Structures are given as structure tokens and as C-alpha cells.
Amino acid sequence: MTFWELFEYPFMQRALMAAAFTGVAAPAVGTYLVQRRLSLMGDGIGHVAVTGVALGLLTGTSPTWTAVLVAVVGAVVIEAIRSRGHTNGDVALALLFYGGLAGGVLLSGLGGESSARLQEYLFGSITTISVADVVVTMALATVVLVVGIGLSPQLFAVAQDQEFARVTGLRVGFYNVLVAVLAAVSVSVAMRTVGLLLVSALMVVPVATSQQLTRSFRTTLLTAMVLGAAASIGGLVLSAYLSFHATVAPGPTIVLLSLAGFAVTWPVGAWLRRRARLRAPFPAVPPADHEPTEHRHQHGPDCGHVAVRHGDHVDYVHDGHRHAEHGAHYDEH
Amino acid sequence: MSVTQTTTPIQLADGAVAIGGRPVLRHIDLEVPAGEFLALMGANGSGKSTLVRALIGLRPLTDGRLSLFGTPIERFHAWARIGFVPQRGGATSGVPASVWEVVASGRLTHRRLFRPLSRTDRAAIDEALEVVGLASRANDGVGTLSGGQQQRVLIARALAAEPDLFFLDEPTAGVDLANQISLATSLARLKERGATIVLVAHELGPLASLVDRAVVMRDGRIAYDGAPLADHAVHEPAFGDAHTHHHHASHHLHDHVPVVRSPLEGGR
Structure with a gap:
């Protein structure tokens, strides 16, 4: 067979x-x-x-x-x-x-x-x-x-x-x-x-997995349902496949597969949340005073520094400083 | 928004509330005419939040008669006319929810079971978000907003039902001045539409100019009822302990998470 x-x-x-x-x-x-x-x-x-x-x-x-x-x-x-x-x-x-x-x-x-x-x-x-x-x-x-x-x-x-x-x-x-x-x-x-x-x-793990990636209740619910079905069917098929080599029960396989999904998703979710926090706009408060800063390279979309919206312009986060372009130089914001 | 009410929104005669057998409110007579902006003030523990909760039926009256829009509370079913903004904290839960979804839940009074949102519902939700200035954050998770913004989400949730009578429980607690001003702007728009507003507040701040009438609670009874008072007047000895600092009222929600209290951590 x-x-x-x-x-x-x-x-x-x-x-x-x-x-x-x-x-x-x-x-x-x-x-x-x-x-x-x-x-x-x-x-x-x-x-x-x-x-x-x-x-x-x-x-x-x-x-x-x-x-x-x-x-x-x-x-x-x-x-x-x-x-x-x-x-x-x-x-x-x-x-x-x-x-x-x-x-x-x-x-x-x-x-x-x-x-x-x-x-x-x-x-x-x-x-x-x-x-x-x-x-x-x-x-x-x-x-x-x-x-x-x-x-x-x-x-x-x-x-x-x-x-x-x-x-x-x-x-x-x-x-x-x-x-x-x-x-x-x-x-x-x-x-x-x-x-x-x-x-x-089966009731909780798919929800925990889906909420790593979602922001709304609706998508959490629907994603959890898809993940639940995927884990159940996937776990059953996997255990059937493995049963040719060893005794593998479907129940624990389904649960472990579901948990594996969480283990894979969690770092992605953590990374997404960290990125969202880094890129959240700074409050649109104008800086207290004009403070030019020494800076050699040109900030831009590809410079590798996180660009964050600050009111009507963009600040570049650079070594814990916020650099804003001002004419030919950068200001500390 | 319908402003067709000919009856008085709130009529409470000789109201009393006891919590666990202990009398908390006694002999409360309160009548709020349509279109009035009432500030309910007083020290912590004076019973102002309890009074609001009694007025919307969350706390049963142990004595007295309460009518909302001329209907006794026991037979009152026109909940779509009531908007309630609880103290902050109800905005987040164990699962992410978007700002839009939380606001949409305020529209439930207008929806029937197993029916999708109508175009009118969606318009009301969008308008409510517009009023509190959060239209651009509609798809963001509520948990990612700041405290003041979460408070505005709860206000928008109440607004979405397009109610005639609004209850706000300490909307300014722990909210910075800029957010208090935007809250005042939202409430001014409501007032212009003819809504009746009952505001529980410790300090009025930027909301002071909107207030038509102040009621000061002291030890479960009404100590003052009349023209608006300045913030400091509320804390005069006649109205209770002099207050120079600000507290947040605590929540008494049942939670399955055990509360750990230890001498080093203090209360919740």
C-alpha cells in the first residue's frame, strides 16, 4: 500500500x-x-x-x-x-x-x-x-x-x-x-x-497564530479558521504519511503542527510590531530650536536609516538622533 | 440625528443605590431637560460614577423612580437613544480589533440579527470617526493607539448610534490638554445638534465653556445643583475633602487573571 x-x-x-x-x-x-x-x-x-x-x-x-x-x-x-x-x-x-x-x-x-x-x-x-x-x-x-x-x-x-x-x-x-x-x-x-x-x-493556537499578523478582529477570526483547517488536515495527512515508518497518532500531530505554525509566525509578528513602532510618525511638534548637525552622507530612501514622518517632513533615525534635511545640512530634531 | 424628543431625557426622583447592602447613593432628585450639558462633579467616592451607572441601568436602583425619555427604566427599550462612554480601558481585549470595528459595535442598536451593515450604518460609523478626528486611523488596531486616542474611539463608538442622550464617564482622566481640547470640539458639535449630555468629570478643563449646569456630589448625595462652577470651587470643604491632586478611578471588573497584591506592588 x-x-x-x-x-x-x-x-x-x-x-x-x-x-x-x-x-x-x-x-x-x-x-x-x-x-x-x-x-x-x-x-x-x-x-x-x-x-x-x-x-x-x-x-x-x-x-x-x-x-x-x-x-x-x-x-x-x-x-x-x-x-x-x-x-x-x-x-x-x-x-x-x-x-x-x-x-x-x-x-x-x-x-x-x-x-x-x-x-x-x-x-x-x-x-x-x-x-x-x-x-x-x-x-x-x-x-x-x-x-x-x-x-x-x-x-x-x-x-x-x-x-x-x-x-x-x-x-x-x-x-x-x-x-x-x-x-x-x-x-x-x-x-x-x-x-x-x-x-x-485547536481552539486557541490558531487564534494566537493569526493575531501575530492581524490588526482587526475579522481577519483574526477568518485567518484562525483557515489555519485551524490547515493544521487539522495537514496534521492528519502528515501522520498518515509518517505512519509508514513509525506509530504516529493524528491528534498530537495536528496540535504540534498547529504549534509549529505559531512558532514560525511569532518572530514574524514580533518583527512586524517592532517595525511598526519604529516607523510610527513622531508627534507634529516643531523642534524647540534650530540645531544643525555634522553629517557626512546623504540620507535617502536607500540609505538604510529608518525614515519616520514628522509633521510635514521626514526625520531619519541615525544612531539615536533624528536628522531632518534643512537646505544643504541636517538639523537635529 | 433626531431631536424630536418632547419628553425630559432624565427624570430621577428620590433615587437610592446600594452596593452589596451598603447605601451608596441616597435621596437623589435629578431632572435633566433636553439639550442640556450637565457636568457631574465631586471627589472620588462621592458617587458620581455610580449615579451615571444607575441612570443607564447598569446599577439597579434600590429606591426611587427613574424615567428615561418619559419611560420608566424597567420598560425602556429605546437604547439607540442612549450613548455611553465608559472610563478608558474597555477599548482593548485579548484579540486585536481595529478602530473601525470597535466603533461599528456602537451601531448594534440599529442592526437586526444576522444582517450585514447597511449603507446608513456605514455612513454613521464614518461620520463618528470623522467627528473625533480618527478617520485616518480606522484600520489600525485599537491597541496601538495612545490613551487619549483610545478614549476618542470609545466616544466615536457611542456617537455611531446617533443618540440623543450621552453619558461620558471621566473622559478627560489622564488625557493631555491637546486631546482634551479635541474632545471639547467633538462635544461642542454634539451639543450643537441638540444632544443632551451628562459628563462625569473631576476637572472640566477645556470643557468648562460647554457646561450649562453643574451638579456636585458629596458622600452619595447631591451637594450642589446650579450654575457651572470653576474647577477649584468644586473642591471647597463644603463639597468634601479638599483636593489638590488627581486620581484615576479604579475599575472593578471581574477578570480571570488573579490579581496579585503585595505590599511592594501596591493596589491595582
């Missing part, structure tokens, strides 16, 4: 479909979580969903649906603790983290499930995904996308400034719960792809 023949197998096609939908949907919600500085919320919900999966395995129902159900309940509880109580959001998350994980492991033990079965959900097993699961994944991902993009003006405003949003008449509480529910749904969707313990990575 060659690498290309692999794509003719139905399990691989199902896996690719699931990866594509998950990869697009997870960052769509993740962007709002990052905007609220709740990047770890996906992780908290993921841990709670472990209990849901165990419950499904114990009762013999579909773990996907019990995971969705328990994750939604968990997300709403996290949101309630965060908004009502005087507990910090991260404390609320921590409480649910531990409860969810411990409950899940305990329940699956009670049910006599092997740890391998639970592990499929903890670290993902996209290649064993069934047709029914692919359909559910696609449907839920579509719901997440429609709501996440369709209501983006409202969700953006609420996450940006809750009090202002309330004064514009938005039902802030409703939108907060909506984001929590969307996060829970996308966690359950991504569960089969990267696993509950790595779910948050």
Missing part, C-alpha cells in the same frame, strides 16, 4: 471530512474565548466532557451525545460561577477541571471499560470515526459556524465591553451563555479529532 492509496480508503475520507469541519469550527469559537481572556475555558469544558464520555460508555449510549450534554451543562455552570460569583473565572475553571476528569475516570472504572477505550476520547482517534459520527460532527460544526459568524457583531461587542453592550440593549447574559454553549459543542465536535485533553489547542 502506498501513501496515495491511503486516500481511497473510506476511513481516511471520513477522517479528512471530520478534520476539515473541526479545524474550521474550533477556532471560530476559540476567537471569542481568547477575546474574553478565557483561553483555558475549552480545556475546562474538555475535562468536564470526560465525565460525559464515561457516562455514555457506562450506559451504553453514544458517548458523543452524552459528551455534548455534559459539556453544555458544565459550560453553563462555568459561565454562571464566573458571572455571578465573586470567584475569578480561572478558579471556576479549575473546580470543573478536576471534578470532570476525576468523575470521568471513576465512572469508566465502574463500567469496567478498559483505559484504551477512554483514551480514544482523551487523545482522539479520528481514523476510527464512524459514518454516524462524521454526520454529527459536520452538523454540529455547521451550527457552530453559522452562529459564530452570523452573530459575530453581537458576540464581538459583548466580549469587547460587557457594560457597553448592556447599554446598547444587548442581552449580555444570553450571549455569554451562548458562547459557553458554542464552546461546549465545539469541544465535543473536536473530541474525536484531537481528543478532549488537546481540544483547547
